[in-house]
Amino acid sequence: MSENRGVGVHLDAARDQLLAERVAVAAKVVAAGRFALARMAELGHRCEDLIVDDWELVAAELGAELGISRGRACTLITQGRDLLTRLPAFAEVFGGGAVDLRVLRVILHRCALLTDPDIMTIVDAQLAADAPSWNALSDERVGELIDWMIVEVDAVAVRRARETRRRRHLSVAPVGDGMVEIYGVVDAAKGAVFDQGVEALARTVCPHDPRTHAQRRADAVDALALRATRIACLCGQQDCPAAGNEAPSGQFVIHVLAEQGTVAAAQGRPGQSGNTGAPAKTPRPALLPGYGPITIDQLADLLPAARIRPVPEAADLGAELGYQPSRKLADFVGCRDLTCRWPGCTMALARCDIDHTTPWPYGPTHPSNTKLYCRIQHLIKTFHCGPGGWNDHQHPDGTLTLTAPNGRTYTTKPDGALFFPQFTVATAELGAIDIPPPIPGRERAAPKRSRTRTQNRAYRIAHERALNRAAIAADPPPF
Known part of the structure; x- marks a missing residue:
């Protein structure tokens, strides 16, 4: 009897730790949401029409602080914002550790088409009462229960059977041992080439195409099978600006690094x-x-x-005259950094730009003044820098110190040295360089969106609700 009680202590400890884990996760999600809402209000929503909008700026700060990728930061912000603004009653229950994060994800997805505040309040109250008993259920059963709630108050908001098609996507992701997964396993190099081909086709539509990027990649499979050079844009506009777009033809390039x-x-x-x-x-x-x-x-x-091209030694590289790095310098920086140097970002070098840490022409095109940034982080650094913005400092060994608008600092080191120790060598020390302050309002010169993020979300919800409405009209209850 005493032995059973002794074993039971471990069960009690596991249960208590699970509750503590749920409480901690909930606190993190809610804190991310509160930070996002407060920071965007502080920014004044002045960048909503820019590619790097207030949302991207907030995600950059949160991602740097937590050391997570842009995508994970955006997910946290979305979850926290929706809890605070759409599900306040359920948020209280979730914050107490009564509901697992997995259940929250299903809830947020299945409730995404609800737009009426009064209906949202009804569903929120039901979720707060019922969701704590759902932790042991599968995602599919949780989704069914949520749909059962929604169908009674707003049948158009139920995410219907075509959800299977809406989840279509083509994933090319590393699975280890030099292989990638594309609904199966193939050689990594062949997968990389296939990935580039799908990506090129997915980008042949105009910005008004209603599909997500993942859905366009999935639809590109048909185009590849038919040897087509584009996929049809679904914007519905007669004067679609992507009407003549074609994916680039010819060979795709992949880079393999080896001693x-x-x-x-x-x-x-x-x-x-x-x-x-x-x-x-x-x-x-x-x-x-x-x-x-x-x-x-x-x-x-x-x-x-393959074309074999030796990567130059750091000692063989110096300052270059122009803005565009030479191939030798680009090869060295790419092999040294491997990924975007922004804290938490893992975007691979093939999808990164080479950024001048001290802007050219004040700072030279030199290995000690250049590093990889993905396109979004590059835009943030370029148009949201200076006093009150982001600032970075590069050390001769490639280490980067980034200072956020809130004054907090973050440090990243080049990934290349993790695989090839020879990239730990320092390049030249450039010393302090005086540069003029950025022009006030410089961010307004940044690339702009055709629709704001809020407009895009409203468009997707309205589009899906319209499809649901048409489906109900074509096959009305009883069902």
Whole structure:
């Protein structure tokens, strides 16, 4: 009897830790939502029509503070905002640890089409009462229960059977061992090329196409199978600006990084060694940035069609005259950094820009003054810098210190040195450089949106509700 009680202590501890975990997660989500609402009000919503809008600026601050990616920061903001503004009664229950985060995700998704505040209040109260008993249920059953609530008060807001089609997407994601997953497993290099082809087709539509980017990628599979050069835009406009768009034809380029000994082994030649009597050193694997390591056998398959280009040594690089980095400098910076250098961002080098830390021409085009930023972070740094904005400082070894508008600092180090230690070498120290302050209101020169984020969300909700309304009219109850 006493032995059973002793074992039961561990069950009690596991239960208590689960509750503590739920409370902590809920506090994080709600804090992210409160920060987002307060910070966007502080910004005055002045950037809503820009590509880098208030939402992106808030996500950048939250992501840097938590050390998470832009996508995860946006998810936290969305969850916190919706809890505070749409589900206040359920938010109290969720904050007490009574409901798992998994259930919250299903709730937010299934309630996304509710637009009437009075109906939202009714559903909110029902969720607060019923959701604590749903933690042991599957996502599918939770979705069914939520739909049962919604169908009684707003049948048009139920996310219907075509949800299966709406979830369509084509994922190309690393799964380890030099492979990627595309509803199956293929060689990583072939997957990277396939990914680029799908991406190019998905971008042939105009900004008014109602599909998400993931859905356009899924629809691009048909175009690939038919060897088409574009996918049909669904904007419905007779003068669609994307009418003549085509995906670029020709070869796609992927980059594989490998040491000289690895390339030699893949070519069937013994690696170089200073001591010919010593046993041969096992070569390191090659690296396909964004997808992970690949084996020497896989590298050997790629070499016949590859162009081998040595990465220059840091000591061989100096200041360049123009704004655009040379190929040698771009190769060095790409191999040193591998990903976007913004805190928490893991965007691979193929989708990054080379940014001048101290803006050119005040700062030189030099390895100590250049690094990788993805497009969104590059726009933030370019148009939201200076006093009261973001500022970065680059050290000779590539370490980056970023100062947020709130004065907090974050440090990132180049990822290349994690795989290839030779990239830990420092380049030249440039010293302090005086630059004039940014022009006031500079952010208004940033690229603009055709529709604001709020307008896009309202458009998607209205579009889906209209489809539901048509489906109900075509097949009215009873059902």
